[in-house]
Amino acid sequence: MQRAVFFDRDGVINREMGDYVTQKEDFHLLPDAIDCIKLAHKNGFKVILITNQGGIDKKLYDEKILNEIHQVLINECVKNGTTIDDIFYCRHHPTIGNCLCRKPNSLMLEKAIAKYHLNPSHCIMIGDHQRDIDAALKAGVLGLLVQPNKPKLHLLNEQINALLSK
Ligand SMILES: [Mg+2]
Ligand SMILES: [Zn+2]
Known part of the structure:
Protein backbone atom coordinates (compact mmCIF):
# COMPACT_ATOMS: atom_id res chain seq x y z
CA MET A 1 0.00 0.00 0.00
CA GLN A 2 1.25 3.41 -0.96
CA ARG A 3 1.09 6.76 0.79
CA ALA A 4 0.15 10.15 -0.63
CA VAL A 5 -0.12 13.77 0.33
CA ASN A 14 -0.49 28.96 -5.53
CA ARG A 15 -1.65 32.29 -4.17
CA GLU A 16 -5.36 32.44 -3.36
CA MET A 17 -6.52 35.71 -4.87
CA GLY A 18 -10.11 35.60 -3.67
CA ASP A 19 -11.29 34.82 -7.17
CA TYR A 20 -10.88 32.12 -9.80
CA VAL A 21 -7.56 31.68 -11.52
CA THR A 22 -8.74 32.08 -15.10
CA GLN A 23 -5.40 32.43 -16.88
CA LYS A 24 -1.85 31.27 -16.32
CA GLU A 25 -0.73 34.84 -15.62
CA ASP A 26 -2.78 34.66 -12.39
CA PHE A 27 -1.03 31.53 -11.19
CA HIS A 28 1.66 32.47 -8.66
CA LEU A 29 3.41 29.71 -6.77
CA LEU A 30 3.63 30.21 -3.01
CA PRO A 31 7.19 30.37 -1.62
CA ASP A 32 7.16 26.98 0.14
CA ALA A 33 5.01 25.04 -2.33
CA ILE A 34 7.94 23.32 -4.04
CA ASP A 35 9.53 22.52 -0.67
CA CYS A 36 6.29 20.94 0.54
CA ILE A 37 6.13 18.79 -2.60
CA LYS A 38 9.76 17.76 -2.17
CA LEU A 39 9.22 16.98 1.52
CA ALA A 40 6.35 14.64 0.65
CA HIS A 41 8.36 12.82 -2.01
CA LYS A 42 11.42 12.55 0.21
CA ASN A 43 9.31 10.71 2.78
CA GLY A 44 7.87 8.28 0.26
CA PHE A 45 4.53 9.97 -0.37
CA LYS A 46 2.98 10.47 -3.78
CA VAL A 47 1.97 14.07 -4.50
CA ILE A 48 -1.56 14.45 -5.83
CA LEU A 49 -3.45 17.67 -6.46
CA ILE A 50 -7.16 17.66 -5.55
CA THR A 51 -8.83 20.86 -6.70
CA ASN A 52 -12.32 22.32 -7.16
CA GLN A 53 -12.46 24.17 -10.46
CA GLY A 54 -16.12 25.13 -10.71
CA GLY A 55 -15.11 28.10 -12.83
CA ILE A 56 -15.16 25.71 -15.77
CA ASP A 57 -18.87 25.01 -15.41
CA LYS A 58 -19.37 28.74 -14.91
CA LYS A 59 -17.57 29.22 -18.25
CA LEU A 60 -14.94 31.53 -16.75
CA TYR A 61 -12.24 29.34 -18.36
CA ASP A 62 -12.11 25.97 -20.02
CA GLU A 63 -10.22 22.72 -19.57
CA LYS A 64 -7.63 23.72 -22.15
CA ILE A 65 -6.76 26.82 -20.10
CA LEU A 66 -6.79 24.80 -16.87
CA ASN A 67 -4.30 22.39 -18.43
CA GLU A 68 -2.11 25.35 -19.46
CA ILE A 69 -2.22 26.64 -15.89
CA HIS A 70 -1.26 23.22 -14.55
CA GLN A 71 1.56 23.00 -17.09
CA VAL A 72 3.03 26.15 -15.50
CA LEU A 73 3.03 24.31 -12.17
CA ILE A 74 4.51 21.14 -13.65
CA ASN A 75 7.24 23.12 -15.46
CA GLU A 76 8.11 24.89 -12.22
CA CYS A 77 8.35 21.53 -10.45
CA VAL A 78 10.57 20.03 -13.14
CA LYS A 79 12.80 23.09 -13.07
CA ASN A 80 13.26 22.43 -9.34
CA GLY A 81 13.92 18.73 -9.75
CA THR A 82 10.53 17.47 -8.60
CA ILE A 96 -25.27 24.59 -12.30
CA GLY A 97 -25.63 21.07 -10.97
CA ASN A 98 -24.60 18.79 -8.16
CA CYS A 99 -21.84 16.23 -8.38
CA LEU A 100 -20.05 13.78 -6.15
CA CYS A 101 -16.54 15.07 -6.82
CA ARG A 102 -16.60 18.68 -5.65
CA LYS A 103 -15.07 18.97 -2.19
CA PRO A 104 -16.48 18.54 0.53
CA ASN A 105 -17.43 15.40 -1.39
CA SER A 106 -14.74 12.80 -1.58
CA LEU A 107 -14.95 11.19 -5.02
CA MET A 108 -11.69 12.77 -6.28
CA LEU A 109 -9.86 11.39 -3.26
CA GLU A 110 -11.48 7.99 -3.63
CA LYS A 111 -10.51 7.82 -7.30
CA ALA A 112 -6.92 8.68 -6.45
CA ILE A 113 -6.87 6.11 -3.63
CA ALA A 114 -8.09 3.41 -6.02
CA LYS A 115 -5.83 4.41 -8.91
CA TYR A 116 -2.65 4.39 -6.82
CA HIS A 117 -3.59 1.61 -4.34
CA LEU A 118 -3.25 4.05 -1.47
CA ASN A 119 -3.98 3.24 2.13
CA PRO A 120 -6.17 6.22 3.18
CA SER A 121 -5.00 6.01 6.77
CA HIS A 122 -1.44 6.57 5.50
CA CYS A 123 -2.42 9.72 3.58
CA ILE A 124 -2.70 13.41 4.41
CA MET A 125 -4.89 16.04 2.75
CA ILE A 126 -3.57 19.58 3.17
CA GLY A 127 -6.03 22.37 2.48
CA ASP A 128 -7.01 25.88 3.48
CA HIS A 129 -10.78 25.38 3.71
CA GLN A 130 -12.93 23.22 5.94
CA ARG A 131 -14.35 21.58 2.80
CA ASP A 132 -10.88 20.15 2.07
CA ILE A 133 -10.79 18.60 5.52
CA ASP A 134 -14.37 17.32 5.28
CA ALA A 135 -13.55 15.60 1.97
CA ALA A 136 -10.50 14.01 3.57
CA LEU A 137 -12.45 12.70 6.55
CA LYS A 138 -15.10 11.16 4.28
CA ALA A 139 -12.33 9.25 2.50
CA GLY A 140 -10.67 8.15 5.76
CA VAL A 141 -7.74 10.51 5.19
CA LEU A 142 -6.16 12.76 7.80
CA GLY A 143 -6.93 16.44 7.15
CA LEU A 144 -4.41 19.21 7.76
CA LEU A 145 -6.05 22.65 7.78
CA VAL A 146 -3.66 25.52 7.07
CA GLN A 147 -4.05 29.27 6.62
CA PRO A 148 -4.45 30.38 3.00
CA ASN A 149 -1.19 31.65 1.46
CA LYS A 150 0.72 31.17 4.73
CA PRO A 151 3.84 29.05 5.29
CA LYS A 152 2.98 25.43 6.12
CA LEU A 153 6.17 23.45 5.52
CA HIS A 154 6.77 22.83 9.23
CA LEU A 155 3.13 21.81 9.81
CA LEU A 156 3.32 19.32 6.98
CA ASN A 157 6.63 18.05 8.28
CA GLU A 158 5.14 17.47 11.76
CA GLN A 159 2.15 15.66 10.30
CA ILE A 160 4.31 13.45 8.09
CA ASN A 161 6.56 12.56 11.03
CA ALA A 162 3.54 11.78 13.22
CA LEU A 163 2.13 9.50 10.54
CA LEU A 164 5.41 7.73 9.89
CA SER A 165 6.04 7.12 13.60
CA LYS A 166 2.69 5.34 14.10
MG1 LIG B 1 -7.89 26.33 -1.38
ZN1 LIG C 1 -17.62 17.52 -9.63
Whole structure:
Protein backbone atom coordinates (compact mmCIF):
# COMPACT_ATOMS: atom_id res chain seq x y z
CA MET A 1 0.00 0.00 0.00
CA GLN A 2 1.25 3.41 -0.96
CA ARG A 3 1.09 6.76 0.79
CA ALA A 4 0.15 10.15 -0.63
CA VAL A 5 -0.12 13.77 0.33
CA PHE A 6 -3.17 15.28 -1.32
CA PHE A 7 -2.70 18.99 -1.92
CA ASP A 8 -5.49 21.48 -2.36
CA ARG A 9 -4.37 23.96 -5.02
CA ASP A 10 -5.47 27.57 -4.48
CA GLY A 11 -4.11 28.99 -1.21
CA VAL A 12 -1.80 26.00 -0.68
CA ILE A 13 0.24 25.62 -3.88
CA ASN A 14 -0.49 28.96 -5.53
CA ARG A 15 -1.65 32.29 -4.17
CA GLU A 16 -5.36 32.44 -3.36
CA MET A 17 -6.52 35.71 -4.87
CA GLY A 18 -10.11 35.60 -3.67
CA ASP A 19 -11.29 34.82 -7.17
CA TYR A 20 -10.88 32.12 -9.80
CA VAL A 21 -7.56 31.68 -11.52
CA THR A 22 -8.74 32.08 -15.10
CA GLN A 23 -5.40 32.43 -16.88
CA LYS A 24 -1.85 31.27 -16.32
CA GLU A 25 -0.73 34.84 -15.62
CA ASP A 26 -2.78 34.66 -12.39
CA PHE A 27 -1.03 31.53 -11.19
CA HIS A 28 1.66 32.47 -8.66
CA LEU A 29 3.41 29.71 -6.77
CA LEU A 30 3.63 30.21 -3.01
CA PRO A 31 7.19 30.37 -1.62
CA ASP A 32 7.16 26.98 0.14
CA ALA A 33 5.01 25.04 -2.33
CA ILE A 34 7.94 23.32 -4.04
CA ASP A 35 9.53 22.52 -0.67
CA CYS A 36 6.29 20.94 0.54
CA ILE A 37 6.13 18.79 -2.60
CA LYS A 38 9.76 17.76 -2.17
CA LEU A 39 9.22 16.98 1.52
CA ALA A 40 6.35 14.64 0.65
CA HIS A 41 8.36 12.82 -2.01
CA LYS A 42 11.42 12.55 0.21
CA ASN A 43 9.31 10.71 2.78
CA GLY A 44 7.87 8.28 0.26
CA PHE A 45 4.53 9.97 -0.37
CA LYS A 46 2.98 10.47 -3.78
CA VAL A 47 1.97 14.07 -4.50
CA ILE A 48 -1.56 14.45 -5.83
CA LEU A 49 -3.45 17.67 -6.46
CA ILE A 50 -7.16 17.66 -5.55
CA THR A 51 -8.83 20.86 -6.70
CA ASN A 52 -12.32 22.32 -7.16
CA GLN A 53 -12.46 24.17 -10.46
CA GLY A 54 -16.12 25.13 -10.71
CA GLY A 55 -15.11 28.10 -12.83
CA ILE A 56 -15.16 25.71 -15.77
CA ASP A 57 -18.87 25.01 -15.41
CA LYS A 58 -19.37 28.74 -14.91
CA LYS A 59 -17.57 29.22 -18.25
CA LEU A 60 -14.94 31.53 -16.75
CA TYR A 61 -12.24 29.34 -18.36
CA ASP A 62 -12.11 25.97 -20.02
CA GLU A 63 -10.22 22.72 -19.57
CA LYS A 64 -7.63 23.72 -22.15
CA ILE A 65 -6.76 26.82 -20.10
CA LEU A 66 -6.79 24.80 -16.87
CA ASN A 67 -4.30 22.39 -18.43
CA GLU A 68 -2.11 25.35 -19.46
CA ILE A 69 -2.22 26.64 -15.89
CA HIS A 70 -1.26 23.22 -14.55
CA GLN A 71 1.56 23.00 -17.09
CA VAL A 72 3.03 26.15 -15.50
CA LEU A 73 3.03 24.31 -12.17
CA ILE A 74 4.51 21.14 -13.65
CA ASN A 75 7.24 23.12 -15.46
CA GLU A 76 8.11 24.89 -12.22
CA CYS A 77 8.35 21.53 -10.45
CA VAL A 78 10.57 20.03 -13.14
CA LYS A 79 12.80 23.09 -13.07
CA ASN A 80 13.26 22.43 -9.34
CA GLY A 81 13.92 18.73 -9.75
CA THR A 82 10.53 17.47 -8.60
CA THR A 83 7.11 16.61 -9.98
CA ILE A 84 3.39 16.26 -9.32
CA ASP A 85 2.26 12.65 -9.62
CA ASP A 86 -1.32 13.41 -10.63
CA ILE A 87 -3.97 16.09 -10.71
CA PHE A 88 -7.68 15.51 -10.05
CA TYR A 89 -10.07 18.40 -10.56
CA CYS A 90 -13.81 18.88 -10.33
CA ARG A 91 -15.20 21.12 -13.07
CA HIS A 92 -18.69 21.28 -11.59
CA HIS A 93 -20.38 24.11 -9.76
CA PRO A 94 -23.41 23.72 -7.47
CA THR A 95 -25.20 26.67 -9.10
CA ILE A 96 -25.27 24.59 -12.30
CA GLY A 97 -25.63 21.07 -10.97
CA ASN A 98 -24.60 18.79 -8.16
CA CYS A 99 -21.84 16.23 -8.38
CA LEU A 100 -20.05 13.78 -6.15
CA CYS A 101 -16.54 15.07 -6.82
CA ARG A 102 -16.60 18.68 -5.65
CA LYS A 103 -15.07 18.97 -2.19
CA PRO A 104 -16.48 18.54 0.53
CA ASN A 105 -17.43 15.40 -1.39
CA SER A 106 -14.74 12.80 -1.58
CA LEU A 107 -14.95 11.19 -5.02
CA MET A 108 -11.69 12.77 -6.28
CA LEU A 109 -9.86 11.39 -3.26
CA GLU A 110 -11.48 7.99 -3.63
CA LYS A 111 -10.51 7.82 -7.30
CA ALA A 112 -6.92 8.68 -6.45
CA ILE A 113 -6.87 6.11 -3.63
CA ALA A 114 -8.09 3.41 -6.02
CA LYS A 115 -5.83 4.41 -8.91
CA TYR A 116 -2.65 4.39 -6.82
CA HIS A 117 -3.59 1.61 -4.34
CA LEU A 118 -3.25 4.05 -1.47
CA ASN A 119 -3.98 3.24 2.13
CA PRO A 120 -6.17 6.22 3.18
CA SER A 121 -5.00 6.01 6.77
CA HIS A 122 -1.44 6.57 5.50
CA CYS A 123 -2.42 9.72 3.58
CA ILE A 124 -2.70 13.41 4.41
CA MET A 125 -4.89 16.04 2.75
CA ILE A 126 -3.57 19.58 3.17
CA GLY A 127 -6.03 22.37 2.48
CA ASP A 128 -7.01 25.88 3.48
CA HIS A 129 -10.78 25.38 3.71
CA GLN A 130 -12.93 23.22 5.94
CA ARG A 131 -14.35 21.58 2.80
CA ASP A 132 -10.88 20.15 2.07
CA ILE A 133 -10.79 18.60 5.52
CA ASP A 134 -14.37 17.32 5.28
CA ALA A 135 -13.55 15.60 1.97
CA ALA A 136 -10.50 14.01 3.57
CA LEU A 137 -12.45 12.70 6.55
CA LYS A 138 -15.10 11.16 4.28
CA ALA A 139 -12.33 9.25 2.50
CA GLY A 140 -10.67 8.15 5.76
CA VAL A 141 -7.74 10.51 5.19
CA LEU A 142 -6.16 12.76 7.80
CA GLY A 143 -6.93 16.44 7.15
CA LEU A 144 -4.41 19.21 7.76
CA LEU A 145 -6.05 22.65 7.78
CA VAL A 146 -3.66 25.52 7.07
CA GLN A 147 -4.05 29.27 6.62
CA PRO A 148 -4.45 30.38 3.00
CA ASN A 149 -1.19 31.65 1.46
CA LYS A 150 0.72 31.17 4.73
CA PRO A 151 3.84 29.05 5.29
CA LYS A 152 2.98 25.43 6.12
CA LEU A 153 6.17 23.45 5.52
CA HIS A 154 6.77 22.83 9.23
CA LEU A 155 3.13 21.81 9.81
CA LEU A 156 3.32 19.32 6.98
CA ASN A 157 6.63 18.05 8.28
CA GLU A 158 5.14 17.47 11.76
CA GLN A 159 2.15 15.66 10.30
CA ILE A 160 4.31 13.45 8.09
CA ASN A 161 6.56 12.56 11.03
CA ALA A 162 3.54 11.78 13.22
CA LEU A 163 2.13 9.50 10.54
CA LEU A 164 5.41 7.73 9.89
CA SER A 165 6.04 7.12 13.60
CA LYS A 166 2.69 5.34 14.10
MG1 LIG B 1 -7.89 26.33 -1.38
ZN1 LIG C 1 -17.62 17.52 -9.63
